[in-house]
Amino acid sequence: MAELSLAVNAVLNTQSARDSAAEEPTAALKVNLLGLNHQKLVSFFESIGEKKFRAAQVLKWIHQLGVIDFDAMTNISKGLREKLKRTATLELPEIIQQLDSKDGTRKFLIRESGGSVIETVYIPEGNRGTLCVSSQVGCALDCSFCMTGKQGFSRDLDAFEIIGQVWLAAKSFGQFGEDRPRKITNVVMMGMGEPLLNFDNVVDSMNIMMHDNAYGISKRRVTLSTSGVVPALDRLGEYTDCCLAISLHAANDELRNELVPINKKYPIAMLLESAQRYIENTPDNRRKITIEYTLIDHVNDRMEHAVELADLLRDVPVKINLIPFNPFNLSNYKRVSNNQLHRFRDYLIEQGYIVTVRTTRGDDIDAACGQLAGQVNDRTRRSERYKAKFEEEQAIKIITPEQ
Numbered sequence: 001m002a003e004l005s006l007a008v009n010a011v012l013n014t015q016s017a018r019d020s021a022a023e024e025p026t027a028a029l030k031v032n033l034l035g036l037n038h039q040k041l042v043s044f045f046e047s048i049g050e051k052k053f054r055a056a057q058v059l060k061w062i063h064q065l066g067v068i069d070f071d072a073m074t075n076i077s078k079g080l081r082e083k084l085k086r087t088a089t090l091e092l093p094e095i096i097q098q099l100d101s102k103d104g105t106r107k108f109l110i111r112e113s114g115g116s117v118i119e120t121v122y123i124p125e126g127n128r129g130t131l132c133v134s135s136q137v138g139c140a141l142d143c144s145f146c147m148t149g150k151q152g153f154s155r156d157l158d159a160f161e162i163i164g165q166v167w168l169a170a171k172s173f174g175q176f177g178e179d180r181p182r183k184i185t186n187v188v189m190m191g192m193g194e195p196l197l198n199f200d201n202v203v204d205s206m207n208i209m210m211h212d213n214a215y216g217i218s219k220r221r222v223t224l225s226t227s228g229v230v231p232a233l234d235r236l237g238e239y240t241d242c243c244l245a246i247s248l249h250a251a252n253d254e255l256r257n258e259l260v261p262i263n264k265k266y267p268i269a270m271l272l273e274s275a276q277r278y279i280e281n282t283p284d285n286r287r288k289i290t291i292e293y294t295l296i297d298h299v300n301d302r303m304e305h306a307v308e309l310a311d312l313l314r315d316v317p318v319k320i321n322l323i324p325f326n327p328f329n330l331s332n333y334k335r336v337s338n339n340q341l342h343r344f345r346d347y348l349i350e351q352g353y354i355v356t357v358r359t360t361r362g363d364d365i366d367a368a369c370g371q372l373a374g375q376v377n378d379r380t381r382r383s384e385r386y387k388a389k390f391e392e393e394q395a396i397k398i399i400t401p402e403q
């Protein structure tokens with residue numbers, strides 16, 4: 001918070017110097033209020049000599065009413081509005097493409113500052129509308145079944161760039177304003193990137209999602225999904241009590257090391273213990289951890305894998321979400337067959353688990369994570385290496401039958 005005050009004071013000092021020169025401060029020097037949670041907005045207003053309650057007013061204007069023009073914030077005095085214009089800004093990322101699927105899925109390609117492109121996907125289902133939000137540009141963790149991982153890591157998203165995805169989606173659905181139907185009922189931090197590697201910005205933006213003066217989404221409807229950054233997961237409960245999903249995908253360390261390489265550092269037992277501690281320490285400690293399990297043909301979809309998974313999770317409060325692998329170029333993995341998917345699911349149900357199967361959505365708009373942004377951002381060294389390796393493997397395959 002000290003950093004925020006210093007930044008604001010610097011802006012004010014710079015401003016007074018510039019006022020005498022009759023110049024406007026540049027946007028880069030102003031504080032972007034879009035990404036400040038309630039507590040940080042309180043500190044911001046205190047730092048400019050204003051009352052704390054302004055924080056709730058401004059939070060409401062931005063995130064409930066969708067107003068990003070200080071002049072339109074009519075319950076704020078003209079003097080304060082002028083001060084805000086000098087010291088602060090409300091800047092959003094930019095939607096460069098919006099794709100609507102026949103099944104109601106909507107995908108946003110969003111350009112962040114610096115030109116990188118990320119994805120946000122909205123998936124309607126019955127009364128529920130889930131927004132899948134990205135936390136990083138690319139990802140460093142390199143899970144073998146993930147398109148985003150193939151792009152390499154570019155940078156963390158700032159809090160305003162994370163909450164900006166929710167703002168832009170809400171705007172596109174006409175959700176802002178009193179008594180408007182709420183289209184976004186759930187948020188999952190499950191888009192591009194590993195959220196726990198961008199801890200502060202993710203926690204800040206989830207707090208805005210859940211705050212009553214902002215989007216007011218229940219903590220039972222905001223989920224953070226991690227592939228297992230255990231030290232950060234151990235700290236998570238100090239800052240939030242959102243729901244938790246674990247990207248597991250394998251029930252033994254040997255296979256998980258291959259699919260989710262961070263497992264070599266934080267193996268399954270360590271991860272499940274940390275996840276259990278998190279859930280036990282939430283105020284309503286009867287919640288279940290969602291286990292995400294991507295089924296890949298002949299890799300982790302055999303019955304012995306189902307048996308191993310059921311045994312592993314026997315004493316952990318979980319529900320299991322099975323996700324048929326969505327093939328993409330640069331991967332030799334294949335989608336699980338429907339028969340095998342049903343056998344796998346039925347076995348887990350017989351063993352007493354709650355199991356859901358993620359149906360493929362938005363096939364006509366490449367809605368799987370990373371597919372479209374990958375095409376736009378596809379310029380990292382890692383991506384080039386993958387391409388070269390993939391093409392080499394394909395060439396070997398073609399040559400082999402003739403030998």
Ligand code: SF4
Pocket residue numbers: 139140141142143146147148149150191192193194227247
């Ligand atoms: S699955 Fe998640 S953690 Fe793994 S590479 Fe993809 S985005 Fe990163």
